[in-house]
Amino acid sequence: MEPSYKRRKLSPDRVQPRAPSDNEESTDFKLAILASLHPDRSHDVLLDYLLAYSGSVEKVSDALSAPAEERVTRKRNAINGYQSSLASFAATKNGVPPVVKSLTKKGRTLHLFSPGDVKNHTPCSIIHNFLPTEVADALLHELLGEASTFKREKFQMFERAVESPHTVRFYVDSYSEAEEQKAQYTYNGGLVENIGEKSYVYDTISGKTPAKLLEVSTRVNETVDEEAQRRIKDFQPNAEKLKFQSPDEWRPNASFVNCYDGGNESVGWHSDHLTYLGPRAIIGSLSLGVTREFRVRRIIPRVDESSADAQGQIAIHLPHNSLLVMHAEMQEEWKHSIAPAKAIDPHPVAGNRRINVTYRMYRDYLHPKLTPRCKCNVAAVLRYTQKRAAYMWQCTTGSAVGQTSCGWFAWAEFDVDGKPPWAKGYKGNANFPTSLLNETSPVIVTSDR
Numbered sequence: 239m240e241p242s243y244k245r246r247k248l249s250p251d252r253v254q255p256r257a258p259s260d261n262e263e264s265t266d267f268k269l270a271i272l273a274s275l276h277p278d279r280s281h282d283v284l285l286d287y288l289l290a291y292s293g294s295v296e297k298v299s300d301a302l303s304a305p306a307e308e309r310v311t312r313k314r315n316a317i318n319g320y321q322s323s324l325a326s327f328a329a330t331k332n333g334v335p336p337v338v339k340s341l342t343k344k345g346r347t348l349h350l351f352s353p354g355d356v357k358n359h360t361p362c363s364i365i366h367n368f369l370p371t372e373v374a375d376a377l378l379h380e381l382l383g384e385a386s387t388f389k390r391e392k393f394q395m396f397e398r399a400v401e402s403p404h405t406v407r408f409y410v411d412s413y414s415e416a417e418e419q420k421a422q423y424t425y426n427g428g429l430v431e432n433i434g435e436k437s438y439v440y441d442t443i444s445g446k447t448p449a450k451l452l453e454v455s456t457r458v459n460e461t462v463d464e465e466a467q468r469r470i471k472d473f474q475p476n477a478e479k480l481k482f483q484s485p486d487e488w489r490p491n492a493s494f495v496n497c498y499d500g501g502n503e504s505v506g507w508h509s510d511h512l513t514y515l516g517p518r519a520i521i522g523s524l525s526l527g528v529t530r531e532f533r534v535r536r537i538i539p540r541v542d543e544s545s546a547d548a549q550g551q552i553a554i555h556l557p558h559n560s561l562l563v564m565h566a567e568m569q570e571e572w573k574h575s576i577a578p579a580k581a582i583d584p585h586p587v588a589g590n591r592r593i594n595v596t597y598r599m600y601r602d603y604l605h606p607k608l609t610p611r612c613k614c615n616v617a618a619v620l621r622y623t624q625k626r627a628a629y630m631w632q633c634t635t636g637s638a639v640g641q642t643s644c645g646w647f648a649w650a651e652f653d654v655d656g657k658p659p660w661a662k663g664y665k666g667n668a669n670f671p672t673s674l675l676n677e678t679s680p681v682i683v684t685s686d687r
């Protein structure tokens with residue numbers, strides 16, 4: 239049975255607000271757009287230009303496309319990455335989580351190589367030499383064979399259609415699910431989401447998970463489960479999972495496979511979509527082929543534009559056959575990217591290419607046939623606003639090529655385990671919507687079930 243959504247007016251004379259994420263996301267959004275258009279420029283250079291041109295993406299883009307002598311040049315300290323051993327900084331003592339110090343400074347990149355440093359200073363853990371060598375090589379061969387079917391994602395930026403600076407394909411674990419994804423997860427030939435998060439055109443890129451990718455998913459499953467439990471035990475107060483994090487076992491059933499062909503190919507700053515994963519999602523990310531830098535940085539609610547990069551970035555080096563686990567803190571509180579590389583070491587099998595698989599768990603209760611629809615009658619996307627520490631459903635179509643957004647949004651209700659009201663086993667949320675009632679939302683979505 240389809241759920242129905244009651245819209246409740248809280249006050250007749252309240253004015254319809256704008257979606258609250260617009261302001262706080264704006265610099266990230268602009269940087270993501272610029273990173274896609276100018277993948278050869280570092281984040282810091284783009285930020286510098288953005289400040290110099292008072293936040294105008296179009297002016298920055300025009301300036302960066304102009305011959306060198308016409309560009310605005312601004313003095314800034316040299317930005318060099320540096321390598322450290324951080325073993326002395328943080329350690330878990332008697333189950334008390336370590337105080338993670340901010341080790342990076344604005345404009346600096348801290349390079350991390352060791353698993354201990356990664357787990358102590360980022361919301362990730364890394365396992366080197368994850369698969370037996372022959373399994374990793376067989377998977378790499380399989381995916382290099384698939385890579386010719388990968389596509390660049392397309393999204394709308396102002397009046398222009400823009401392409402992502404790497405190729406991707408989306409896989410699901412059964413034929414029926416693949417068919418359903420094509421039917422349900424698309425909109426007019428393509429569901430395209432915000433560049434600040436990521437954009438996916440499901441009907442051109444989804445397929446059934448190939449044999450090796452599926453086989454490896456079982457190993458990833460076990461390891462991610464163990465790592466997730468360890469993370470809670472070692473890093474969460476009282477060894478309790480985060481609010482809204484699912485207590486269920488993590489079972490991957492879908493994956494994005496990315497191919498970066500050469501050092502110029504990259505992916506801009508983003509958090510992964512929560513729409514089908516739910517709050518506090520966990521992702522297993524396997525790297526094969528050329529070693530590249532996975533950059534992470536905290537999302538800092540900004541007082542002014544200049545603090546966008548106040549804590550600098552951390553670069554985690556991802557060699558062939560390494561598994562990175564992005565834990566439950568990651569998507570809501572941090573952003574990640576694959577930075578363009580000035581130089582790469584070719585891999586004996588993959589040449590200049592890096593293949594990355596992000597294994598994900600799509601939740602049945604977040605299937606688009608169950609989730610709220612916006613005024614365009616399209617399944618809304620789930621977003622998180624750090625400023626309000628709240629989730630919301632929002633119209634997605636604004637970034638799709640040739641479409642404009644209806645601007646609709648509604649606060650999203652979840653129980654402590656991240657289940658929405660229509661999910662089986664929903665425990666209720668006594669605090670909702672009181673924490674948001676004094677805010678500007680006039681519309682609350684509830685379910686009949």
Ligand SMILES: O=C(O)CCC(=O)C(=O)O
Pocket residue numbers: 436494496505510523532574575576594596
């Ligand atoms: O290539 C990677 O390691 C990251 C890819 C990524 O961020 C994504 O698929 O969302």
Ligand SMILES: [Fe+2]
Pocket residue numbers: 508509510574
């Ligand atoms: Fe991502």
